[in-house]
Amino acid sequence: MRIFDPHIHMTSRTTDDYGRMAAAGVRAVVEPAFWLGQPRTNPGSFTDYFDSLLGWEPFRAAQFGIRHHATIALNPKEANDPRCRPVLDLIPRYLDKDTVVAVGEIGYDAMTPEEDEAFAVQLALAVDHELPALVHTPHRDKAQGVKRTLDVVRESGIHPGRVVVDHLNEVTVGDVHDTGCWMGFSIYPDTKMSPPRMVEILRSHGLDRMLVNSAADWGRSDPLLTRRTGEAMLAAGFSDDDVDRVLWRNPVEFYGQSGRLDVSETGDTGPLFEGSSILRGGS
Amino acid sequence: MDQNPWLTDAVARVADSPPAIVRLFAAAGRHTRPEEDGRTRLLLALPPETVPYWVDDLYRHGDAGEKLAILTALPALPLGAEAVPLLHDALRTNDTRLITAALGPYARHLDQHAWRHAVLKCVFIGVPLEKIDDLDRRADRELAAMVSALRAEREAAGRRLPDDARRLLDRIP
Numbered sequence A: 001m002r003i004f005d006p007h008i009h010m011t012s013r014t015t016d017d018y019g020r021m022a023a024a025g026v027r028a029v030v031e032p033a034f035w036l037g038q039p040r041t042n043p044g045s046f047t048d049y050f051d052s053l054l055g056w057e058p059f060r061a062a063q064f065g066i067r068h069h070a071t072i073a074l075n076p077k078e079a080n081d082p083r084c085r086p087v088l089d090l091i092p093r094y095l096d097k098d099t100v101v102a103v104g105e106i107g108y109d110a111m112t113p114e115e116d117e118a119f120a121v122q123l124a125l126a127v128d129h130e131l132p133a134l135v136h137t138p139h140r141d142k143a144q145g146v147k148r149t150l151d152v153v154r155e156s157g158i159h160p161g162r163v164v165v166d167h168l169n170e171v172t173v174g175d176v177h178d179t180g181c182w183m184g185f186s187i188y189p190d191t192k193m194s195p196p197r198m199v200e201i202l203r204s205h206g207l208d209r210m211l212v213n214s215a216a217d218w219g220r221s222d223p224l225l226t227r228r229t230g231e232a233m234l235a236a237g238f239s240d241d242d243v244d245r246v247l248w249r250n251p252v253e254f255y256g257q258s259g260r261l262d263v264s265e266t267g268d269t270g271p272l273f274e275g276s277s278i279l280r281g282g283s
Numbered sequence B: 001m002d003q004n005p006w007l008t009d010a011v012a013r014v015a016d017s018p019p020a021i022v023r024l025f026a027a028a029g030r031h032t033r034p035e036e037d038g039r040t041r042l043l044l045a046l047p048p049e050t051v052p053y054w055v056d057d058l059y060r061h062g063d064a065g066e067k068l069a070i071l072t073a074l075p076a077l078p079l080g081a082e083a084v085p086l087l088h089d090a091l092r093t094n095d096t097r098l099i100t101a102a103l104g105p106y107a108r109h110l111d112q113h114a115w116r117h118a119v120l121k122c123v124f125i126g127v128p129l130e131k132i133d134d135l136d137r138r139a140d141r142e143l144a145a146m147v148s149a150l151r152a153e154r155e156a157a158g159r160r161l162p163d164d165a166r167r168l169l170d171r172i173p
Helices: A015-024 A043-054 A056-062 A087-094 A113-128 A142-156 A173-179 A195-205 A225-235 A240-256 A271-275 B005-016 B018-031 B038-044 B048-060 B064-076 B084-092 B096-102 B105-109 B112-125 B141-156 B163-171
Strands: A003-005 A026-032 A067-072 A100-107 A133-136 A163-165 A182-186 A210-213
Touching: A003 A015, A003 A225, A003 A240, A015 A026, A015 A056, A026 A100, A026 A240, A043 A056, A043 A067, A043 A087, A056 A067, A056 B064, A087 A113, A100 A113, A113 A133, A113 A142, A133 A142, A142 A163, A142 A173, A173 A182, A173 A195, A182 A195, A195 A210, A195 A225, A210 A225, A210 A240, A225 A240, B005 B018, B005 B038, B018 B038, B018 B048, B018 B064, B038 B048, B038 B064, B048 B064, B048 B084, B064 B084, B064 B096, B064 B105, B084 B096, B084 B105, B084 B112, B096 B112, B112 B141, B141 B163
Parallel strands: A003 A026, A026 A067, A067 A100, A100 A133, A133 A163, A163 A182, A182 A210
Antiparallel strands: none
């Protein structure tokens, strides 16, 4: 089973996790820029984070044969802090980078006017830079949040096929399905979505435009739940090809729209692989 | 001579307007093949007096691929010692690609203290020493003492120094 996790915050995961993910079949990941748990207070805090997503993290992933790409944005939660908003002026330069495959995570947290503005500005950046957009949906008041999200996406003029609306569930999937946007599901140990529920959604809504991710981060989460979902699909009678489509070909198709996705094998790292201080246990 | 129209056009645009290099340098990774040395060609298209400024700017704002391209291009560029701070930055990382690239011919501008520590770091994290430019001429007794001390630590822990580091010790008089 080859797996592309289209949304995972590896910055918050251990190097052991990379090893477990590689052993489970994960060969590519996309790490969206988001909140780190502790609120940031200035633009420099973002740029060091973005640099890590385009520097150290892909290097760390490559030690395990995993391709790492990123999405870059000011996230909705921190869009509300006026001290952080100047980072919006720094983001365009990041959107030209080779491993940036979308603008994200953008969208709503508490649905404030500040979030409205940051969301609209960054959808326009996605259009300008010919990048897809990864849209986070709020965990509170989600149904309303999704409706408002879809309105903003429509008004922005971005092609719906270049947008994924993430963190969906049984209640919100239908609205997104009808718009032509891609549908993202974050499989979590206790909350958002579980493998058996995901299988039921795939049964009722089909496999088109479906993206399954672990969204693993610094909270209670599990980077192997993509694999568990693939296994649940097989147990429920889906074919190997169906699993490959959901866990590999769909994310390749979505992020491939950036023109920058590279999912070739990382095998040519040569001495880097052997010589890595990571594999050598930080010798 | 150019097989790549994107690169031909990009080189012309940079020569005409140096700030154009910001977006073109970032995009060159996906529009050129590695053997075309696209990023080096863009840097060489800059008016020589602007090279120190742009090398610093592009490195500071670069992703890992851009940083690597700058470090690799340094020996070919019209520069004195202005770019040494970039070597220090690269040598602070644990990215073996950047560390290796920082120890090319341009590292002649690194002072001996920094250079010795860089070589020791290579031994420590397993970068092959054959990648270090001018190693045999520059290796001195102080470096030998540092590598020997590392060997003592490793052996006390029941571990071995990499073979290339052992051979280096044998070569230093």
